[in-house]
Amino acid sequence: MTTDKLKKEAAEAALEYIQIGDVVGVGTGSTANFFIGGLAKMKGRIDGTVASSEASAKRLRDHGIEVMDINHAGKLPIYVDGADEATRNRHLIKGGGGALTREKIVAQASEVFVCIADESKLVDRLGAFPLPIEVIPMAQSLVSRSIARLGGQPELRSGFTTDNGNIIIDVRNMNIDNPIETEKQLNQMPGVVTVGIFAIRAADVLLLSSASGIQKIN
Ligand code: 5RP
Numbered sequence: 001m002t003t004d005k006l007k008k009e010a011a012e013a014a015l016e017y018i019q020i021g022d023v024v025g026v027g028t029g030s031t032a033n034f035f036i037g038g039l040a041k042m043k044g045r046i047d048g049t050v051a052s053s054e055a056s057a058k059r060l061r062d063h064g065i066e067v068m069d070i071n072h073a074g075k076l077p078i079y080v081d082g083a084d085e086a087t088r089n090r091h092l093i094k095g096g097g098g099a100l101t102r103e104k105i106v107a108q109a110s111e112v113f114v115c116i117a118d119e120s121k122l123v124d125r126l127g128a129f130p131l132p133i134e135v136i137p138m139a140q141s142l143v144s145r146s147i148a149r150l151g152g153q154p155e156l157r158s159g160f161t162t163d164n165g166n167i168i169i170d171v172r173n174m175n176i177d178n179p180i181e182t183e184k185q186l187n188q189m190p191g192v193v194t195v196g197i198f199a200i201r202a203a204d205v206l207l208l209s210s211a212s213g214i215q216k217i218n
Helices: 003-017 028-042 055-062 102-109 135-147 179-187
Strands: 025-026 048-051 076-081 112-119 131-135 153-156 167-172 192-195 205-210 213-217
Touching: 003 028, 003 076, 003 112, 003 205, 003 213, 025 102, 025 131, 028 112, 028 179, 048 055, 048 153, 076 102, 102 131, 102 192, 112 192, 135 153, 135 179, 167 192, 179 192
Parallel strands: 025 048, 025 076, 076 112, 112 205
Antiparallel strands: 131 167, 131 192, 153 167, 205 213
C-alpha cells in the first residue's frame, strides 16, 4: 500500500471522532490534508473549524468549510493533526511543515488531540527526525549556540519563514530521552517561540495506519 493511501486511511479513521456541531481544530501537512478532504464531505454537520496554518485555512475555505478565529471559538472539542514522529506514549515531534507554533496553540486549546499517521512515524525514541524549533530571527545565533552546547546540531531551515514571521532551526542529534524535560528546557531559551516536541501536551489518541489496518493507541 502506498504511503498516501495509508495517510488517507488514518485521516478517515479520525472522522469518526467528529460529533455534530463540533468546531474542529485542523492540523497541517499531507496527512491533515486528507483529513480536510474527508471533513469536506461532512461540513454540513460541523459548526466550523480552527486552522493551525494559513495553508490549512486556505484549503479548508477552498472546500467551502468555515474557518474561525481561535479567539472566538472557545475551547475546542477536538484537534486532528499529523506528526513527524510519535512514540507509544503519544509524545510527538511536529513542525516538519513549519506550523508547530499554531499547532501547539490549537492542541493546547483542545479537549481531545487525535494524531493521525502512517506506521512509519512510530518510533521507540524521539529524535531521528531533526527537531524543528521556531525562533525569533534576532535570536538565531544565540539559540544555535545554546543548542550546540546541549549536543545538538542546529541548522537554519533555508528560505523558510513561518506564518508568524519567524525562522525555523532544525536540530539533529538532540538527546530527547526525556521529552517533557527537553521540551521545558528548550522552551525557556530566550528567542525560542516553540519547540516541536509535543510531550507536555501529548496527543490523547494516536491512529496509526498500516497494511493490516488502523492501530489505536491511547
Ligand atoms: C506540520 C506538521 C505535520 O503534522 C508533520 O510535518 C507531518 O506532516 P505529514 O502529514 O505531511 O507527514 O507538524 O508542521
